[in-house]
Amino acid sequence: MITFGIMTLSMDSENSYIDEIARHAQSCEMECFRFIPTSINPHSLQVQGKRFDPIGLQWVDSEFAIPTILYDRCFYGDDEHSKQCIPIVSWLKSRNDITFLGYGLPNKLDLYETLKNSVLSAYLPPSxxxxxxxxxxxxxxxxxxxxxxxxxxxxxxxxxxxxxxxxxxxxxxxxxxxxxxxxxxxxxxxxxxxxxxxxxxxxxxxxYLELSNDELQPFDIRILLQKDEHGSWVERGKGIRKGNTGGILSNLSAGGSVIDFPSWSQTLPTAKYDYICYELEYIITNLPNLLEKEFMPLFELGVDIGVAKNGSIWILDVNSKPGRKVLFQTQPELKETLYQAPLLYGKYLSQTDLKERKRYYEKTLSH
Known part of the structure; x- marks a missing residue:
């Protein structure tokens, strides 16, 4: 059975999402584990973490070998624990016997320097x-x-x-x-x-881009892209994030709210709606392939798009470890798809010859 590991910096991180992935693992012929990078013994290469028991439907403390497929959900800060975990994750990425669903993206400046010479350059705020x-x-x-x-x-x-x-x-x-x-x-x-x-x-x-609506709330479009069970990029869905009146952020962590894309689009003139949809399609068709030509393989992307008052479209951010709140709130029917997506792509990777894929991308080991 394929061993599927989920890495986080804390065993309390994203519990509901990770629990749901684990509940679907057996149906994908996988055994699911979760652990913190620092829990790997550097000598025995055994991990102290948790294994999901598909019969009892609960996590149990366990010692196990490093899973062959890893889903990295580590969000690093400036704290000491993050600094300890970063080199361990980089070491894991360099191993030929371990495959990550996605290998992450570099910082915003490196990302900008890469994309500013591409067909998407016109959508990038000068940085x-x-x-x-x-x-x-x-x-x-x-x-x-x-x-x-x-x-x-x-x-x-x-x-x-x-x-x-x-x-x-x-x-x-x-x-x-x-x-x-x-x-x-x-x-x-x-x-x-x-x-x-x-x-x-x-x-x-x-x-500064004028990206607020008529109520002076900053807003943007969040699009979630993932690879499916055949390794092809698909759009899972999109929604609108709105921030506080007079604020500068639409992020949900900053107190923002969401509305579904169809409801928002009904407020637009037909010509503007058609134009925005055309631009979004152009961006999401090109972006994943451009990134994977320059950096290591990816599994998912959260793409934040701004629509300025003058009608211009901007790529505000690209995140290789996106959240799912926008889609869970606006398209709850996608929950099962999103819980199974990491497992199905992991299964695809386990059945594919990845040696050439890994070797080609080893020029970058970004965390």
């Missing part, structure tokens, strides 16, 4: 690394409004909106579902704050 404060001040003098994003960020954490007024500077962010706003009286005070910020993390600078 540059913030190496010093003068870059931010120069762009503010021209554009008046900017967005700063951490290059390794996810779920909207650490994103800042900066606006240059006549004499003052307005900075806004969202933390724990609250909008936090601050006025700096002059350039000197802004520089002091910026210097502290960019010492802590690497940031990207982008122009």
């Amino acid at each position: 540059q690394l913030v190496s010093n404060c003068s870059i931010v001040l120069k762009e503010l003098a021209i554009k008046k409004k900017l967005i700063l994003k951490p290059i390794n960020g996810s779920q909207g954490y650490g994103i800042y909106y900066i606006k240059k007024n006549e004499k003052t500077y307005h900075v806004k962010t969202e933390k724990q579902k609250n909008i936090i706003s601050r006025i700096f009286p002059n350039e000197t005070k802004l520089i002091q704050w910026l210097q502290t910020l960019i010492k802590q993390h690497k940031y990207l600078l982008q122009p």
Whole structure:
């Protein structure tokens, strides 16, 4: 029987989703395990984790060999535990006897540098690394409004909106579902704050795009793409994420809400709806293949698309470890499909000769 392992940084992470995958494992002729990367014994290569008991329908403590198919759901932070896990996962990715469903994507800057020379370049907000404060001040003098994003960020954490007024500077962010706003009286005070910020993390600078609806709520389109049981990319579904009025984020973790795509599309003029659908189809048809030409194989992608007030379409983010809340809330009939998808693709991988696939992509071992 195929051994299917799910890796997380905590045994309390994504429990409902992982439990449902495990319940479907036996029907896919798989035995399901879950563990934390640091629970691998480097000498015996045995893992202390949990095995799903398909009879009792529960997880039981177990020691087992590293599963042959791995689903990586590790979300890294700046904490010590993350720093311990990253090299272990990179080591696992280098092993020829283990296959990951997906090998992840690099940071936002590397992703931008790759896609800006592709057929999707027109959909990318111009981005540059913030190496010093003068870059931010120069762009503010021209554009008046900017967005700063951490290059390794996810779920909207650490994103800042900066606006240059006549004499003052307005900075806004969202933390724990609250909008936090601050006025700096002059350039000197802004520089002091910026210097502290960019010492802590690497940031990207982008122009501020008017991506809010008529109620001044930031919104975007979240599309979930996955590979099916034949290894082909398919769109599982899409929905609309709306943020707080006056906010800068539509992320659900920042207090956003969702509406289904058909309901939202009914509010649009027919010509605009047709145009948006055409653009979305062009993006999702090209994006996965472009990424897999440059980076290691992927299993799923969460693609966030912004629609500006002037009608322009923007790729805001591409995530190789997407959540499913948008689809669970707007298309609950997809739940069974989404629970089985990792297992069916894992089964496909186990029946495919992957040596050439792995060798071709070994130039990148991104976490």
